[in-house]
Amino acid sequence: MTDTEAKKFYDSKAWQTKRIEILKRDRFECQDCRARIQKAVAEGKWLPEKEKKIARANQVHHIQELKEHPELALDNDNLISLCVRCHNIRHGRVPHKFKRKKKLASRERW
């Protein structure tokens, strides 16, 4: 799939409808935040209060990239609701804010 085709897809009515369907399915909760918290709880790890909150999802991500797998574009199993932060991480775009926060945390003394 080309960039133009991908853009067209994201503008399509079919995607707009599917997007809402997936967000509703995931109860507007970021699935990566949820998984991270669940994992920490399972491992008995301590999490700071603000890390315990599942961020509100407002993005729907294609697990198998749209351009590589256009046939999975509207496949429920290929779609996952994410918050902006987790979505950026999935695409390797680490926001500055997040980086700074990490640095700050490492300065904390135990």
Ligand SMILES: [Zn+2]
């Ligand atoms: Zn998240």
Ligand SMILES: [Zn+2]
């Ligand atoms: Zn994505």
